[in-house]
């Protein structure tokens with residue numbers, strides 16, 4: 001028997017080839033790719049595979065409850081949508097489809113500053129939102145973006161700190177993909193009919209974090225923390241949460257897997273601020289491992305884009321539903337009643353290096 005249509009995706013990884021079949025190859029490469037040799041891209045997923053889980057038995061805990069509260073915001077499960085740029089490349093409904101899916105699933109969406117519809121349009125879709133910011137050297141402009149995010153109802157600011165320059169994506173070079181296609185632009189950067197250039201500035205420093213704290217009363221989450229000393233500095237500077245992240249392997253290549261940095265960062269902050277983890281999260285068991293190593297929640301980047309490319313809002317919803325079901329099943333099989341019930345006692349160590 002020959003199949004006339006591809007089988008429906010049954011897990012997050014299945015969404016990638018399905019998305020690839022629908023996307024312009026240059027756009028697929030932009031989403032999938034990482035810096036240079038993509039060693040860090042591979043390391044992120046590999047790190048989850050190395051860690052083992054040792055379930056507890058006969059705990060009679062019933063079906064697990066998945067709800068969590070992160071920085072005062074409740075969510076239906078400990079999974080967020082990581083900020084990713086340019087959703088319009090994946091689907092005409094763009095970030096609106098992603099936000100509607102997040103609203104439906106009850107998860108927090110971290111809306112990227114470089115979205116292809118405005119933060120106000122995203123906010124109208126009903127999801128719990130945090131706003132991701134690349135601090136621009138023009139602080140008046142940055143402050144105006146912060147005001148817009150506040151006014152739109154965003155409940156935290158996620159400051160991406162791992163991007164003093166853009167990483168080197170050679171797939172983009174090969175494809176000569178350096179500009180957005182006509183009709184697609186960074187909607188938040190539009191001013192009087194012109195679109196401002198985005199600056200990833202090597203001048204951004206802790207001074208800017210201090211400035212931002214004076215500028216907004218929203219909680220500030222620093223994204224891209226890998227060094228325990230930076231985690232300590234972040235707490236000293238009054239940051240409210242950290243995302244342990246290597247930007248999905250898209251910035252400096254040969255950086256270690258974010259999961260492998262999580263225990264060091266957790267030790268450095270000693271429970272003073274909540275930690276989130278992104279990079280390579282593809283399975284419910286990955287989320288359990290992130291929680292066991294000290295994260296309050298995990299975020300997914302590319303899988304949501306694959307869902308968006310395959311079926312718009314419904315595709316992102318399906319990605320979240322699959323991950324939710326896997327997480328519930330993994331927690332049940334671990335004998336854990338809730339995310340808070342997950343400790344490093346469930347970890348069996350690293351199986352191989």
Ligand SMILES: Cc1cc2nc3c(=O)[nH]c(=O)nc-3n(C[C@H](O)[C@H](O)[C@H](O)COP(=O)(O)O)c2cc1C
Nearest residue numbers: 031082083084085160247248278279280300301302
């Ligand atoms: C296509 C794409 C665009 C991204 N754009 C941004 C961005 O604008 N700002 C940001 O802080 N991180 C950005 N990221 C990084 C994600 O927030 C996240 O750290 C990463 O995707 C997590 O890894 P994963 O894709 O393996 O889940 C982007 C990632 C991808 C794949």
Ligand SMILES: O=C(O)C(=O)c1ccccc1
Nearest residue numbers: 085114166198200247250
């Ligand atoms: O692609 C990315 O990962 C990203 O963060 C970015 C940064 C600047 C411009 C476009 C995307």
